[in-house]
Amino acid sequence: MIPQYKALFAFLIITIAATATFHWVMRNTGNRKPLNPEAVSKLRGRFAITCTLLLVAALALTLPHFPYPRGSEIPDKVVFVAAKQFAFGLSEAPIANDAQWEAASQGPAVRIPANRLVEFRVTSLDVNHGFGVYSPGGTLLAQTQAMPGYVNRLRLRLRNPGRYPVLCMELCGMEHHSMRGVFEVIPADKD
Amino acid sequence: MTSARIAACLAAGLASLWGQSEVSPNQPPNEDLYLYHSVPDIAVQPVGKPATPLSGLWRDRPLLITMVFTRCAGVCYPFLRSLRAATELAAKPPSGYRVLVLSFDSRDTVSDMKAAASGIGAGADEDWIFATAAEESVRRLAEATGFWFRWDGEKRQFDHPAVLLAVKNGRLVRLFAGGRITAESLGSVLRDLDGGFVPSYPLADKTSFRCFQYNAATGGYSLDWGALLLVLPGTIAFLAALLTFRPWRRRGARAPFPAA
Amino acid sequence: MPPSTLAADAGTLRLRRNTMLWALTAMALFLVSTLLGLFLRLFQGNAFPAVEPVWFYSSLTLHAIIMVGAWFLGSMAGVHYLLARYVQPSSTASELAMGGSVAGVVLIAISTLLGKFGVGWYFLFPLPLYPNGVWLPWATAVFFAGLAILAVFWLIWVLDLLRAIARRYSLSVALGWHILRGAKEPEVPPLVLITTVSLVVVTAALVAAALVLLLFLLHWSGRARVDALLMKNLTFLFGHIIVNITLYLGVAILYEMLPAFAGRPWKTSKLVAIAWNAVLLLVLFAYLHHLYMDFAQPRWVQVAGQTASYFLSLPAAAVTIFGVLALIYRSGFRWTMASRLLVCGVLGWVIGGIAAVIDATVAVNSVFHNTLWVPAHFHTYYLMGVVLMVLAFFDHLSRELTRPDTDVRAAGWTLVLLLAGGYGFLAMFYYGGATSVPRRFATYPEETLQGVIQARVAAAFVVVLFGTLAVYLSRVAARCLRAFADCRNAS
Ligand SMILES: [Cu+2]
Numbered sequence: 001m002i003p004q005y006k007a008l009f010a011f012l013i014i015t016i017a018a019t020a021t022f023h024w025v026m027r028n029t030g031n032r033k034p035l036n037p038e039a040v041s042k043l044r045g046r047f048a049i050t051c052t053l054l055l056v057a058a059l060a061l062t063l064p065h066f067p068y069p070r071g072s073e074i075p076d077k078v079v080f081v082a083a084k085q086f087a088f089g090l091s092e093a094p095i096a097n098d099a100q101w102e103a104a105s106q107g108p109a110v111r112i113p114a115n116r117l118v119e120f121r122v123t124s125l126d127v128n129h130g131f132g133v134y135s136p137g138g139t140l141l142a143q144t145q146a147m148p149g150y151v152n153r154l155r156l157r158l159r160n161p162g163r164y165p166v167l168c169m170e171l172c173g174m175e176h177h178s179m180r181g182v183f184e185v186i187p188a189d190k191d
Numbered sequence: 192m193t194s195a196r197i198a199a200c201l202a203a204g205l206a207s208l209w210g211q212s213e214v215s216p217n218q219p220p221n222e223d224l225y226l227y228h229s230v231p232d233i234a235v236q237p238v239g240k241p242a243t244p245l246s247g248l249w250r251d252r253p254l255l256i257t258m259v260f261t262r263c264a265g266v267c268y269p270f271l272r273s274l275r276a277a278t279e280l281a282a283k284p285p286s287g288y289r290v291l292v293l294s295f296d297s298r299d300t301v302s303d304m305k306a307a308a309s310g311i312g313a314g315a316d317e318d319w320i321f322a323t324a325a326e327e328s329v330r331r332l333a334e335a336t337g338f339w340f341r342w343d344g345e346k347r348q349f350d351h352p353a354v355l356l357a358v359k360n361g362r363l364v365r366l367f368a369g370g371r372i373t374a375e376s377l378g379s380v381l382r383d384l385d386g387g388f389v390p391s392y393p394l395a396d397k398t399s400f401r402c403f404q405y406n407a408a409t410g411g412y413s414l415d416w417g418a419l420l421l422v423l424p425g426t427i428a429f430l431a432a433l434l435t436f437r438p439w440r441r442r443g444a445r446a447p448f449p450a451a
Numbered sequence: 452m453p454p455s456t457l458a459a460d461a462g463t464l465r466l467r468r469n470t471m472l473w474a475l476t477a478m479a480l481f482l483v484s485t486l487l488g489l490f491l492r493l494f495q496g497n498a499f500p501a502v503e504p505v506w507f508y509s510s511l512t513l514h515a516i517i518m519v520g521a522w523f524l525g526s527m528a529g530v531h532y533l534l535a536r537y538v539q540p541s542s543t544a545s546e547l548a549m550g551g552s553v554a555g556v557v558l559i560a561i562s563t564l565l566g567k568f569g570v571g572w573y574f575l576f577p578l579p580l581y582p583n584g585v586w587l588p589w590a591t592a593v594f595f596a597g598l599a600i601l602a603v604f605w606l607i608w609v610l611d612l613l614r615a616i617a618r619r620y621s622l623s624v625a626l627g628w629h630i631l632r633g634a635k636e637p638e639v640p641p642l643v644l645i646t647t648v649s650l651v652v653v654t655a656a657l658v659a660a661a662l663v664l665l666l667f668l669l670h671w672s673g674r675a676r677v678d679a680l681l682m683k684n685l686t687f688l689f690g691h692i693i694v695n696i697t698l699y700l701g702v703a704i705l706y707e708m709l710p711a712f713a714g715r716p717w718k719t720s721k722l723v724a725i726a727w728n729a730v731l732l733l734v735l736f737a738y739l740h741h742l743y744m745d746f747a748q749p750r751w752v753q754v755a756g757q758t759a760s761y762f763l764s765l766p767a768a769a770v771t772i773f774g775v776l777a778l779i780y781r782s783g784f785r786w787t788m789a790s791r792l793l794v795c796g797v798l799g800w801v802i803g804g805i806a807a808v809i810d811a812t813v814a815v816n817s818v819f820h821n822t823l824w825v826p827a828h829f830h831t832y833y834l835m836g837v838v839l840m841v842l843a844f845f846d847h848l849s850r851e852l853t854r855p856d857t858d859v860r861a862a863g864w865t866l867v868l869l870l871a872g873g874y875g876f877l878a879m880f881y882y883g884g885a886t887s888v889p890r891r892f893a894t895y896p897e898e899t900l901q902g903v904i905q906a907r908v909a910a911a912f913v914v915v916l917f918g919t920l921a922v923y924l925s926r927v928a929a930r931c932l933r934a935f936a937d938c939r940n941a942s
Contacts, residue, residue: 007819035777143820169889173508173570174585425735431613436622
């Protein structure tokens with residue numbers, strides 16, 4: 001299951017539980033009875049501890065899954081990405097100026113071997129953009145910001161061959177929605 | 192540095208004379224162009240040891256390669272000395288590493304290389320390997336890494352950049368070009384070799400007040416002046432609260448509330 | 452609360468009049484901005500193929516600024532009114548803020564609607580400096596001028612409320628430190644505690660906003676090259692906090708209002724004091740979750756961001772939620788429209804909070820950042836959270852000041868339609884986020900065409916929501932107007 005659906009299901013389950021609890025309490029607000037303060041405080045303690053434990057567990061489970069590259073693996077390929085209003089230029093050669101960006105954004109799609117580790121070196125030549133990598137089927141796979149003055153290194157290993165669109169994930173102006181880029185993942189043996 | 196620059200200018204002049212249209216032939220190689228490329232596994236002849244392929248040197252630990260010629264009156268020796276000094280200053284990664292000083296001059300003999308080794312005080316260092324290689328092999332290595340050298344008949348010297356290649360398992364991980372190696376830049380190279388990774392790096396420009404400054408020697412970030420601007424709002428808010436409440440005022444001075 | 456308008460003194464009348472004016476302003480702005488929101492969703496549903504996208508982005512900017520502004524001010528007005536039970540906030544400060552807000556919003560409306568300035572409400576550096584001929588430099592200048600006016604006048608109001616609290620309470624009492632030490636006296640109402648925490652934090656946010664404007668000017672004038680990462684940090688320090696604190700001001704209102712319906716006291720217990728002091732510590736760092744996808748932030752900062760965001764949910768939300776449920780359970784709770792809105796508002800806050808915590812997870816943020824999941828979560832705790840809480844206050848106060856007959860049954864239907872419209876609209880945002888639809892797209896590319904259908908369905912729910920709101924708010928507004936007129940006639 002894609003991580004988006006996992007998150008959605010986790011959200012729905014907790015939300016339904018919370019709503020059910022609210023509903024039950026709201027149904028039981030009538031017939032006034034004084035509460036036993038000790039029982040309330042005991043329950044409150046338990047609730048606080050449960051919440052804390054859940055949060056600590058979630059923290060421990062998710063912190064190791066940072067999307068930032070780390071580790072000793074050497075990428076098989078570097079792709080340089082320069083974002084500029086309103087296109088992504090992807091190229092195997094560094095993109096340092098507008099002319100190179102134009103050539104890269106209008107040239108043929110960069111080809112990437114499947115199942116190989118690729119490092120995208122993402123920067124922007126003007127405003128902030130977001131480098132959002134989508135699968136050929138339209139699922140957001142990963143992203144990093146394209147910020148002027150910085151090069152962000154995003155590493156990906158893509159399994160399925162196909163044309164991968166790149167959409168802009170940061171409002172960057174009037175054509176933000178039509179800003180895009182593309183690269184092609186080809187079967188590994190062809191490269 | 193200066194001699195390298197003069198050499199580079201000369202090379203540029205020659206190139207324009209001959210009408211060569213190669214991509215910036217006078218420039219030191221651009222790291223971005225060669226990053227993560229495979230390094231050809233050429234055979235080298237180290238001083239006092241049997242011949243070995245490069246893979247024999249990078250198999251168990253990372254390898255730093257620099258290419259020189261022993262009759263160099265320019266950048267080679269200052270560069271080697273700075274590298275030697277930097278290796279003594281920079282923290283050694285747990286796995287260690289080797290340094291290969293390879294001659295690209297076919298006139299250099301093994302004994303020339305031995306003399307060069309003792310010249311910079313690395314003759315007895317096991318991790319420093321001075322070697323020669325066949326002309327064709329050197330050319331292959333140079334081509335794969337963007338290194339270049341040209342004979343200048345007038346100066347009777349080679350024009351060439353000073354380059355340090357960092358190789359891990361046969362792949363080029365870093366390429367450092369410049370007249371001198373500092374402990375800081377070597378530190379960043381070693382960190383990359385050791386598997387450390389910087390997810391992002393700032394581009395060189397004249398930006399005022401950054402939040403964080405990447406420190407190449409330690410591989411960590413330190414706070415920069417911009418970080419001060421970041422804590423400023425919180426600090427001002429705290430001071431505003433103190434000024435409003437004035438906790439140092441005596442308790443009796445606080446106005447009683449009429450309706451309370 | 453003094454029931455009779457006629458018996459009130461001039462100061463009280465002025466306070467009531469101002470509060471009614473704030474209620475009318477906030478509700479009017481809310482309706483206008485809801486219409487803008489409807490336009491945005493219709494646009495994304497390809498309802499206006501002939502309209503240029505520039506109108507989408509400038510409406511988006513205006514919609515967000517109005518919503519953030521209207522509810523920050525609405526909750527400030529509520530807190531101001533309720534604080535007057537314990538301290539004496541200055542009506543002049545509130546009136547100044549009213550004048551400044553009107554001026555600021557007018558300037559921003561001019562720059563967005565006439566000037567086509569569409570960079571999003573937090574105007575991320577350096578986009579405003581890249582007009583590309585779409586908007587003229589004057590639009591940028593007018594927008595920044597409007598923002599500067601808002602920042603200054605809001606700061607005056609914020610600092611005046613703090614001053615009023617400081618006249619009666621010492622800082623340690625206002626923050627409940629004596630309760631932390633185990634003392635019971637002097638008593639400090641949760642309203643005062645939460646408001647103090649919120650106002651201190653809001654001061655930081657407004658200072659950050661001023662800094663952002665200053666750095667923009669420095670960069671614009673060519674005197675410095677400003678670092679985009681620093682600007683983004685400062686922008687979200689301001690943007691995140693102002694939204695976050697609006698919520699807390701709504702919660703302060705909740706703490707003050709709910710006990711009256713439950714017939715039980717809700718005092719500042721040790722746990723409540725711990726919770727809001729923890730908020731004071733953590734809330735300045737939670738904004739870091741907006742920068743997870745900036746790999747340039749050091750790793751430890753990202754860890755700090757996730758940790759702060761996670762644990763910020765614990766004190767404020769967990770303590771308050773439990774408090775609310777324990778307060779109303781078997782209390783013989785008096786259900787009115789206002790008390791229903793309050794409890795539903797808490798539920799909305801909870802649901803939005805759950806979605807927020809999920810999105811504040813770095814590993815998840817990698818596929819949720821700047822998708823529709825983001826507007827999903829903040830619309831939940833805004834629209835179905837703090838807006839309901841503040842509306843509860845307006846509803847209750849206007850009813851109290853005019854004493855009309857209450858039609859409980861009609862109120863029930865209003866609530867059902869409100870929730871159905873609201874949550875239906877939100878569901879499309881959540882679904883959009885889970886199906887990778889990016890946020891802030893005027894139209895959708897072929898990869899995310901599901902966004903078009905979602906936008907149309909959402910628009911239908913917004914129509915229900917808007918219709919219900921228009922009917923309900925016009926009733927509340929009529930009462931507010933009557934109360935406003937009564938106060939003016941009496942004084
Ligand atoms: Cu963009």
